[in-house]
Amino acid sequence: MTLSAYDARSPAEHDILAVLPGRVDDLARLRLLTRAAQPPTVTVVGKYNHGKSRLLNELLGSDAFAVSDRRETTVLAEQVVDGVRWLDAPGLDADVDSEDDRHALQAAWLESDVRLFVHAAKEGELDAAERSLLDTLGADGERTHRQTLLVLSQVDQLADAASAEQVASAIGAQAPHMPLHAVSSTRHRQGVKGGKALLVEHSGLPALRASLQTVLARVPQARTHEAALLRGEIGAELAQRRAEGEERLGALRREQATQRLAFDAGLNAVLDKVGGDMRAYLETPSEGQALVPDGAGDAYRITAGKVERSRNQIAYSRACIEIDAFLAGHGVIGLPADRHTPARSLNTVMVAVMGVSVKHREHLRRIFCEPAGRERLLREFTQYYEQSDDRAALARRIAEAQTEVAGARRALAALRTLGAPA
Structure with missing residues (x-):
């Protein structure tokens, strides 16, 4: 879904938005949840240059997403592989003054069934903006059952295993309710090219893939829950508006x-x-x-x-x-x-x-x-x-x-x- 999620509203949605204009995002999300044959969607979010695109490529086993030291992802990029839709969103700290970037970030939020939150190990602890977003994603997960996996990327760039453990421990304390996956896309690529199974295993990518498969298997159930949730919330708010209107009209x-x-x-x-x-x-x-x-x-x-x-x-x-x-x-x-x-x-x-x-x-x-x-x-x-x-x-x-x-x-x-x- 791109901007057409907002442009292609049904008459029913227009009727609802005439009363509840603040529900525009929820209705766009509900349309996706009720769309037939919509593949589960995984969106990678995180700061610019934290290895999001490289991680996606390793997960998919191909160079499907552009990787560069300079900013490459300026709009929403996507690939559908093996029945899963993968989205690469612009960096959280990138220059998002353009309309395309704002829409891309919004669309990534609306479309995601699973979020991979990527943080580069070399940056140390999460900053305030990352913590705020993680808190928001965690609250959304409690409400909608959408899952977020926290990924500590580029662990190979740290001096040693002790440093990696120290950073992982600090981030774990910042996000205690979110399992942390430490990965190295570079080690994984080297292990695959060199046929080194142990290096592939130590890259953390196989464990992350396994966790992804687990949460992807829960997507249909989560979608059913979220659709019912949105319907219930919107219906309750509309019923309240109707009751308040009827009371005011009677008075x-x-x-x-x-x-x-x-x-x-x-x-x-x-x-x-x-x-x-x-x-x-x-x-x-x-x-x-x-x-x-x-x-x-x-x-x-x-x-x-x-x-x-x-x-x-x-x-x-x-x-x-x-x-x-x-x-x-x-x-x-x-x-x-x-x-x-x-x-x-x-x-x-x-x-x-x-x-x-x-x-x-x-x-x-x-x-x-x-x-x-x-x-x-x-x-x-x-x-x-x-x-x-x-x-x-x-x-x-x-x-x-x-x-x-x-x-x-x-x-x-x-x-x-x-x-x-x-």
């Missing part, structure tokens, strides 16, 4: 319903109040002068018609003030943007529903005291309430929660469609 819907009940009750109460006040006002004696037009000479005179119209307007304004105060408490003030007029002062809910004035008592009666008028006020104020900024924001949050829940449900269904372990 938002309850909030929406509670707000609406409070608004409905409050609006009915304030309309009861202003309706009662208006009926009391309308029961007071009136000379019915509001509809009598003023004459041309009445422009600057107080007439009975003006007095009655003024009283009507005061009663109307008091009712509007009470309603407006209630609406403002629920965020129902301005009109939606699509209902705005050039006159800003008119872009309010109260003006849209109530108008600006009233002149006669019959008009007041129809608005506040008759069932049809009350129903109109309830209907139109409720409509603007649902269009208010707060209610619209709550509706958007509900829609977002619905989308999240639907995405989690779709991702869970998608996870079930991914192939079974090969």
